[in-house]
Amino acid sequence: MISFDVLIVGGGGAGMRAALEASKHxxxxxxxxxxxxPLRSTTGCTGGGLNAVFNNSDDTDSFEKHAYDTxxxxxxxxxxxxxxxxxxxxxxxxxxxxxxxxxxxxxxxGKISQRQGPGSSAxxxxxxxxxxxxxxxxxxxxxxxxxxxxMCNILExxxxxxxxxxxxxxxxxxxxxxxxxxxxxxxxxxxYGRVYWSRTTTPLGCTGDGVAVCLNAGIxxxxxxxxxxxxxxxxxxxxxxxxxxxxxxxxxxxxxxxxFMKNYAPEQMEKATRDLVAIAIEKEIEAGRGLGHxxxxxxxxxxxxLDKNLLHGGRLSQTDYTAKTFALVDPLQSPLPIxxxxxxxxxxxxxxxxxxxxxxxxxxxxxxxxxxxxxHGANRLGGNALPEVVVFGKVAGAAAALFxxxxxxxxxxxxxxxxxxxxxxxxxxxNKKSSIPLPEIRDRLAQTLxxxxxxxxxxxxxxxxxxxxxxxxxxxxxxxxxxxxxxGNTDFxxxxxxxxxxxxxxxxxxxxLNRRETRGSHFRSDYCNNDDTSFLKxxxxxxxxxxxxxxxxxxxxTKYLPVGVEKYV
Amino acid sequence: xxxxxxxxxxxxxETSFIxxxxxxxxxxxxxxxxxxxxxxEIDSSLAFECSCRSGLCGACGIKxxxxxxxxxxxxLKLPQSxxxxxxxIEPLNGFPILRDLIIDWRSITDSLKIKSPxxxxxxxxxxxxxxxxxxxxxxxxxxxxxxxxICVSECPIISQGHFIEPFIFVKAYRLISDSRINNQQxxxxxxxxxxYLAYCIQCGRCGNACPKGISPAAAITxxxxxxxxFQQS
Numbered sequence: 001m002i003s004f005d006v007l008i009v010g011g012g013g014a015g016m017r018a019a020l021e022a023s024k025h026x027x028x029x030x031x032x033x034x035x036x037x038p039l040r041s042t043t044g045c046t047g048g049g050l051n052a053v054f055n056n057s058d059d060t061d062s063f064e065k066h067a068y069d070t071x072x073x074x075x076x077x078x079x080x081x082x083x084x085x086x087x088x089x090x091x092x093x094x095x096x097x098x099x100x101x102x103x104x105x106x107x108x109x110g111k112i113s114q115r116q117g118p119g120s121s122a123x124x125x126x127x128x129x130x131x132x133x134x135x136x137x138x139x140x141x142x143x144x145x146x147x148x149x150x151m152c153n154i155l156e157x158x159x160x161x162x163x164x165x166x167x168x169x170x171x172x173x174x175x176x177x178x179x180x181x182x183x184x185x186x187x188x189x190x191x192y193g194r195v196y197w198s199r200t201t202t203p204l205g206c207t208g209d210g211v212a213v214c215l216n217a218g219i220x221x222x223x224x225x226x227x228x229x230x231x232x233x234x235x236x237x238x239x240x241x242x243x244x245x246x247x248x249x250x251x252x253x254x255x256x257x258x259x260f261m262k263n264y265a266p267e268q269m270e271k272a273t274r275d276l277v278a279i280a281i282e283k284e285i286e287a288g289r290g291l292g293h294x295x296x297x298x299x300x301x302x303x304x305x306l307d308k309n310l311l312h313g314g315r316l317s318q319t320d321y322t323a324k325t326f327a328l329v330d331p332l333q334s335p336l337p338i339x340x341x342x343x344x345x346x347x348x349x350x351x352x353x354x355x356x357x358x359x360x361x362x363x364x365x366x367x368x369x370x371x372x373x374x375x376h377g378a379n380r381l382g383g384n385a386l387p388e389v390v391v392f393g394k395v396a397g398a399a400a401a402l403f404x405x406x407x408x409x410x411x412x413x414x415x416x417x418x419x420x421x422x423x424x425x426x427x428x429x430x431n432k433k434s435s436i437p438l439p440e441i442r443d444r445l446a447q448t449l450x451x452x453x454x455x456x457x458x459x460x461x462x463x464x465x466x467x468x469x470x471x472x473x474x475x476x477x478x479x480x481x482x483x484x485x486x487x488g489n490t491d492f493x494x495x496x497x498x499x500x501x502x503x504x505x506x507x508x509x510x511x512x513l514n515r516r517e518t519r520g521s522h523f524r525s526d527y528c529n530n531d532d533t534s535f536l537k538x539x540x541x542x543x544x545x546x547x548x549x550x551x552x553x554x555x556x557x558t559k560y561l562p563v564g565v566e567k568y569v
Numbered sequence: 570x571x572x573x574x575x576x577x578x579x580x581x582x583e584t585s586f587i588x589x590x591x592x593x594x595x596x597x598x599x600x601x602x603x604x605x606x607x608x609x610e611i612d613s614s615l616a617f618e619c620s621c622r623s624g625l626c627g628a629c630g631i632k633x634x635x636x637x638x639x640x641x642x643x644x645l646k647l648p649q650s651x652x653x654x655x656x657x658i659e660p661l662n663g664f665p666i667l668r669d670l671i672i673d674w675r676s677i678t679d680s681l682k683i684k685s686p687x688x689x690x691x692x693x694x695x696x697x698x699x700x701x702x703x704x705x706x707x708x709x710x711x712x713x714x715x716x717x718x719i720c721v722s723e724c725p726i727i728s729q730g731h732f733i734e735p736f737i738f739v740k741a742y743r744l745i746s747d748s749r750i751n752n753q754q755x756x757x758x759x760x761x762x763x764x765y766l767a768y769c770i771q772c773g774r775c776g777n778a779c780p781k782g783i784s785p786a787a788a789i790t791x792x793x794x795x796x797x798x799f800q801q802s
Binding site: 103105151172205490 | 599608609614626642668675678
């Protein structure tokens with residue numbers, strides 16, 4: 001049996017950073033498994049902006065300001081002690097990335113150039129190339145004493161009586177279901193944006209595998225209902241169109257050729273916040289003023305009146321490339337079909353101590369988008385995702401190593417019986433003639449979530465979603481896979497991913513149904529304001545067999561009290 | 570719309586063969602879109618890889634009609650010369666294949682641990698982040714490399730077994746160009762790549778196919794010049 005002292009699950013930014021930290025203990029055997037090469041992880045597919053207080057462009061920026069922007073951006077749901085820790089550790093984490101070789105854009109004095117992002121009160125965002133953070137960490141991983149097993153998917157986190165034994169994984173390369181024993185484990189598997197399948201900007205692998213295996217192992221999820229929606233992704237492919245065109249003066253048009261933002265934000269128009277623009281677009285589509293049908297419904301982003309130099313070599317060159325490559329549209333000739341899309345998932349595995357990234361199970365830690373500390377609260381500030389990944393990847397790796405140094409050798413029977421269960425399952429589903437194709441279940445889930453647990457939510461829709469998810473869960477148990485090969489069985493991988501997404505979808509919907517208020521990214525058209533008296537608290541959802549239980553935990557407020565009623569649409 | 574035939578190279582642990590799929594042609598769809606359509610509507614056993622599907626991560630390199638491209642950014646157009654409205658999709662050349670179109674990247678990582686030029690250096694060799702804007706701009710153009718492997722696939726000599734992946738030279742050139750490393754480190758990197766430089770025949774195919782417009786062949790020329798000037802001094 002493969003065994004490690006420290007096992008990292010997930011090869012993205014948080015996973016690689018955790019592995020590097022754990023491997024500093026040369027007497028520990030450290031392994032990392034990931035469903036794809038670390039270079040193709042979400043960290044390898046980002047915009048490349050990282051927030052940290054360096055005072056390179058503004059002497060007056062401070063940790064307090066970064067913390068306050070993060071707290072208000074998250075509508076006071078973030079834990080202020082964790083946020084304080086985060087903003088203080090972000091500068092060192094970014095300096096370290098630069099030393100690892102991530103090339104940052106510099107100012108004329110040779111220091112990292114900092115620009116002001118939306119929601120930030122000072123120029124604080126450092127920019128590198130989108131894939132550079134992942135590549136810099138990967139270069140270090142090649143030096144480190146870490147066994148790297150990419151193309152390996154986690155299926156189950158094996159925990160008995162609050163003791164962790166290891167994981168069951170599917171190794172694509174050998175085609176085997178394998179038990180991996182470990183004294184401590186860091187889950188760093190990324191977000192669950194793919195529950196909305198085609199309506200997300202996130203990579204194809206963001207199916208929340210780590211969150212689901214934790215839920216199944218008795219670890220709660222925190223605040224799963226908080227989903228960040230970006231207002232503009234290409235309707236067909238979900239490829240992101242950044243805020244830049246709207247900032248430069250692009251129009252949003254409905255099917256009557258009206259700039260509908262005049263009815264929602266008459267002063268700011270298209271430059272209103274992401275939340276507001278996303279809600280406005282969805283309201284237009286619901287009122288029948290969109291174009292297209294079903295998941296392909298959309299509105300138009302019109303750049304035709306903009307200066308062509310902006311698009312050709314200027315600040316909108318990336319938009320020009322994206323439009324021409326993925327929509328085959330010249331934005332100077334025709335408007336772009338766009339719709340909001342899930343961009344980030346704030347909720348995730350419940351972290352009970354931000355100093356260690358510990359979960360309630362001793363020896364199980366989590367970091368990155370799959371984890372909920374919570375620093376993002378009800379919505380994430382642009383530029384806070386990548387620093388979270390490196391700051392808390394390091395924290396989790398260090399804590400997991402420390403745990404492994406004193407942990408006893410585990411028993412293997414729990415792994416053996418879990419393995420046997422998966423072997424039987426593989427046999428069963430690959431012999432089963434499936435009446436319902438797997439992609440159909442996935443697409444129906446996405447459609448259900450988009451319409452009922454998407455940008456606009458209310459009690460009726462959320463109840464409808466619960467019923468529908470239960471039906472899909474039931475159908476899922478009747479499906480099988482057509483590919484009977486053992487090696488590289490992407491059919492089986494997708495089967496497991498869809499199971500994970502169904503598990504998370506239920507938790508996300510229950511969280512949204514019970515939160516009878518509007519806060520940050522969670523917009524309830526039947527409860528239009530935030531309700532601090534009843535809901536300034538974290539949703540905690542646990543799962544026992546197929547029963548989900550909901551409870552709440554207070555938010556940690558150290559310095560700042562909420563501002564009162566926030567005005568939404 | 571009339572039908573097209575997409576011929577896909579299939580490979581599993583037992584056998585390799587060419588499979589033909591017949592589909593109704595639709596214009597303006599990417600290779601990734603077509604592969605997904607085949608997988609979800611015709612044959613779920615077809616294995617291919619794609620991650621960001623936005624041209625950012627480099628996961629989805631394949632060969633379309635013999636040319637190495639990213640599946641997510643390349644629109645499938647019918648070859649004008651093809652009499653049967655046929656396209657071929659194959660895995661990239663020069664890599665171990667895990668299944669069908671999927672490259673075994675785990676083995677690549679293992680081999681990079683042995684042959685990477687930056688490996689004999691200590692970690693954190695860039696001990697300060699201060700450098701001029703111009704210096705950093707030069708590095709940015711080389712750091713755009715996603716290691717998608719298209720340069721490997723297009724290289725006509727790598728199959729002979731003496732050469733190493735062209736993207737490694739891009740990384741080496743990027744490192745020696747960095748003002749933040751010292752001459753001793755620079756010399757070490759050059760020593761590591763020097764034995765391979767002469768194998769490059771400067772055909773330029775790597776640079777022509779690179780989705781980020783980087784030329785490994787040009788990097789090799791610059792590395793050779795740097796080796797020469799080190800030897801002179």
